[in-house]
Amino acid sequence: MTNVSITIDVENPQTPLFEKRFSDNRIWSDGNGIEKIIEILNKYGIKGSFFTNVYEYPIWGKSEMERIVKYIHDKGHDVELHTHPIWIDDKRRENMFQFTLREQEAIIQWGADFIETHTGRRPTCHRAGAYGFNNDTLIACKKAGLAVDSSHFFGHPNCKLIWCKNDITIRNGIVEFPVTYLLREKQIIKTDIDWMHESEFHDLINKYKDCGFINLFFHSYSLTETCDNFATHTISKRKISFLENILQKVNETSHLESHNLSKLYQKYTPSLTSTDPDSSITFTDICVNNKTKRKLIFINDKKAASFILNHNCMIKESETTTLREEVASFCANKPLKLTTPLDYGYTFLFYTKPFNELPKYENSLSYGRTKYQKTLNDISRIPLYENKNLSTYKDYSFYTNGDYNASFELGRKLFYPVDTTETILNALKPEIVISIDGDGSGDGLETYILSHYLVSSETEFYNIKVS
Structure with a gap:
């Protein structure tokens, strides 16, 4: 059996936002952001894990971030924690690994508390922005009561820890659901609707009928196309069709199951006992x-x-x-x-x-x-x-x-x-x-x-x- 989890990074395009190339909140994208994504997920009866960058509050205000996490939660999906700390850091450090352990503990604790305060549910999972995590990040997650991390993307230069590929593992008491990938002519391609072709996803599930775990990844703005150097955006019918076809395939394929990460954590925890993950490397x-x-x-x-x-x-x-x-x-x-x-x-x-x-x-x-x-x-x-x-x-x-x-x-x-x-x-x-x-x-x-x-x-x- 192969488990497919839908994970969405809820954020604005970070570099264009930092460079002030647009002024509207692309998390909503005029109804084509998280609202459209949740509409499609609900259509197919699939629950998503929404990794939300609550640290954008200096731009949009805390009330706006509160509105976002409440909307996702009230629609029946999990709000998880996504850390892009640049917006709350005077030094403008972009990655979690650039912060000390104590600083990371404070960042993750604040974000988890914010989500719990406004949804009534403490997040289970964390994902570092741009996959920029290190061992201290996992320690900070554990201290904040988060049981799962999903920052590990094999081959990405921002990952300061590499110990697995596409396998679910445990490290330092934290379950790792990695960002998964496939190979295109020996190049690593993230299983992301913005990276892979639809045919590649079908080939993946047909070839590996018991590959364990697929992390179907995208962003809150992924169903749009940007124009004029991010100044404007339009709905992408192609990406909507792509996402719907994948979700339909997940529902119709006997060897595929869909779980959000918190449910998958409950399913896998009893069978994961080793803190030293096995790997082919x-x-x-x-x-x-x-x-x-x-x-x-x-x-x-x-x-x-x-x-x-x-x-x-x-x-x-x-x-x-x-x-x-x-x-x-x-x-x-x-x-x-x-x-x-x-x-x-x-x-x-x-x-x-x-x-x-x-x-x-x-x-x-x-x-x-x-x-x-x-x-x-x-x-x-x-x-x-x-x-x-x-x-x-x-x-x-x-x-x-x-x-x-x-x-x-x-x-x-x-x-x-x-x-x-x-x-x-x-x-x-x-x-x-x-x-x-x-x-x-x-x-x-x-x-x-x-x-x-x-x-x-x-x-x-x-x-x-x-x-």
Whole structure:
């Protein structure tokens, strides 16, 4: 049996709203927003989970947000919590992972209290805006009494935790109903009416008759088409037809069941007992403590032919030598000499020789912040990309001196689209991926680059936590 949940993010288009490209509340969209969505859901007898961004109250007023949550609740659907904290933050931080644990606790507590006060029902579920969550987000959800999270979108750069694909799992006592996806020519496509084709949904349910869980995702404004750079909007008959066809298919298909997330939580909770979710990708934490006794608590006996080390480690320069030696010892039980500094920044190291034959790190391609723009212009001149042949390269890296934006954009340029990623990874065929991560939460750029490979690979993934 496959469970299909309809989840709607109730919000305005965030970037256009921030840039003041429109002034009307698109949550309603002149009757074509949540009202039309609920009308269609009720027509097919399906209950939705409406993740509502109550933090837009500085723009529309608290009374307007109260009206929205009451409307959804009174129509018989669940109001869940959606966190886009930028509207209530003087620093204009966009993602939950940018906030401290205490700040996240306050944000989630306020939102859950607001919904409960005005609907009489405390939300069960949380979804971070733009999937920008981390481990602290789950801790904050648990403290606020929320049992479910639905922020995990495998392969998205904002996800600071990656531990599953489309599977329902438990982590830190929170049930995770992930944002699910399908593959289109090996590209990850969210199961969203704004992303996938109708035929892809039909293919998905026909091919995977017992795939467990499909999160059918869209937004409160998804049934409209924007015009004039978001200044105006019109109803989209095509999207309405798409949504209705999917809902009808769900009702008519014997191996499909539709539950909102709170009901699905009640159904799945008894069978979910492990706090360490199973996954076809192995994510094993290796703890390193900079403040007290340094210790690797996991010992790897596997001898891989190659590995990738991704580095985003905010540690003191004086500690990098010791850390480098520990990583080397973990990989090969022998010293691994790297001349590239392990300090701030992103460094990708690729090796094709066995661990015990690794050379000193030489002939690297290293780019500092001042050379960033020139790097983008000269990318096609790098032999690696001209020839698309890694057989002559024993090691390679790029380094951007700690500038996150430069690193991210350079990473996208180098490793995306997917065919470029696969060219590199298939040539190297790493058996092990090792990430060094300053706060132990995982890194979005690393996820962005590796996800398309890991989705169809037996590669093992290890995350070294530096605490």
